Amino acid sequence: MNFKHIWIVFKKEMKDAFRDKKSVLSNIFLPLILIPLIYYGMNFFIKSASKEVEENMKISINTNESIEEAKKFTKENIIGEDNIEIVYNSYSDAKEALKNGDINCIITYEDGFFEKIKNGTMSKISLEYNSFKNASQMGVEILRSKIMILNQKLATQKLTELNVSPEILNLVSISDYDISIEETNDGATRNDMLIMIVPMYLVIVIVTAGIPIAIDVLAGERERNTFEALLSTKANRLSILIGKYMAILVFSIIAIIMSFLGLLLGIVLNPEMFSTAGQEMSITAIFSTMNMSVGAFLLALLSSITLAVAFAGIQIGISTWAKTVKEAQTYLSYMMFPAMILGFATMFMGVGDMKSFMAFIPIFNTIASLKMVLSGVVNYGFLITGVIVNIIFVVIITYFIIQMFKREKTIIR
Amino acid sequence: MIKVENVIKKFNDFTAIDNLNLEISEGEIFGLLGENGAGKTTTLRILATMLKPTQGKATVCGYDTVKDDAKVRENIGILFGGETGLYDRLTARENIEYFGELYDMSKDELKKEIEKVAEALSMKEYIDKRVGTFSKGMKQKVAFARSIIHNPKVLLLDEPTSGLDVTAAVEVHNFIKECKKAGKTIIFSSHTMSEIEKLCDRVAIIHKGKLIETNTLKGLKEKYNNDDLEEIFTTLISNGGEK
């Protein structure tokens, strides 16, 4: 091993990697804007879809009462200021239009409806909609909530007439209180959304971030026919291997930091995206939920770093084994799966659901450690076990790739 | 300078080199002639320490290719033909520098040597351009420069002209002659006799891993009583080594 040679190889690989515009764009720049982009994209489509429905809503009325009275009632009491158009007078036309998605809903007033309303007795409205059409489904929700408001208004009116306080409509009120908050986090509110998303996202990034550069510096080197020339220089194989290992690691750590910053940027730009029901959502509120201990934070960081080292090693092994870049790409894309599966498996697990055997499974233990730190429930035994397991994992992988590099079969193919 | 003693190389059950013996002295250009699959590349790879002999041993400058592999690598420059390997995103200079640095050359020394070789191979105008866009001939020159930048005593050239046009091939030939003048020992593999004839002092003809003949060019002509070396080669090969 020769530190100078390691440094030379490392420097060259970094230079080479950063000159690859495509890879820099997709591994360094994209992770930074991905989360904000996804959020804005989703928001844009959802908002524009609901806006579209609200602005172009058309309904029909079906009743045996006077149609003019029904229209007047609908406009005054249900539609109000909103822009909802009433179309078609014939029920069969309306039905056809609903099928085709030309109107959103049909309101049917039962016989004697207006009489009953006047007398303050129970009266019935039915709504017909078409769940095949998204606009119809959204439209019926809009109408339903408008009718609920009308209902509330009429009930309040009636009670006032009878000299009864409208408060009797809410005789039982519910307020709930989560004891885990007090127990675990010095009373600060926990952010379940962050605990759900951040560990999973980070671990998937950790496991996959080094893939493109690992492919380039090993399988790519073989495919370009430079591998043999490089290995026949004075530098020994171990130095070359370590130089490349470091380059992959540093490149993936940069990518991981970028993804983390992207996540942070996402939170800063749209705190409400990361809010759980009933939580005040602002960036300060989010940070105040993370009153973690320094020790636990460092252990979780160590768990993440050892995981990154281990997977950089796996990427090296697979990329060296592969005969071509294409083969390496195929094999390495499978590597996403364990990360995704374990990531999604733990996604909905609360900190209380973490079992101690998870500390012995790499990926699992890192996700669990991150969840602990984010929630403030820290189990030091678990954290330390996880880190030790990961270090053993790293040692085993490193041993394997060193053996692999020594074998001529894997070098000359 | 280079010695191959009773070398056998097996890939699983397949014998690629079958009891090969060669001795090459300092300053010689030695040709390795054989058809596709004869074992030329495998022989050169053994000398370059990339493969270990299954049996027998090889030495370069007195160093064993297995026990003193680092010493051997210090003394050789290799150019393994076919698609020439360079780093496309680096400039020609950076490509050469990378290898020079790995041979522990100092910055000043490297700078001087690169100037020299760029001059000799007339590649000054593109030395600081990225090699991604270079023609095959230009790339081959850069690869050549890279393989001799550390001034090795021995050059192992595996079909260095394959895929080049006539002009580029002639340039490579001239450069090989220059290297000989500088006192380097060169092993040069090829599957065409005419190329060997132009450059080499001595030639070894191998077929299916077996050595069929080693001789000087003159010695070959006298022995087989024929002035046409190409003909000698094809007859030897078609006899499959049975003289």
Ligand SMILES: Nc1ncnc2c1ncn2[C@@H]1O[C@H](COP(=O)(O)OP(=O)(O)OP(=O)(O)O)[C@@H](O)[C@H]1O
């Ligand atoms: N790594 C390897 N694994 C298995 N067999 C191999 C390996 N390398 C070479 N061979 C076999 O050994 C034999 C000799 O190969 P070699 O590459 O040395 O031939 P060559 O003389 O260089 O041929 P060419 O003119 O095609 O380059 C061939 O039959 C080849 O298939």
Ligand SMILES: [Mg+2]
């Ligand atoms: Mg060959």
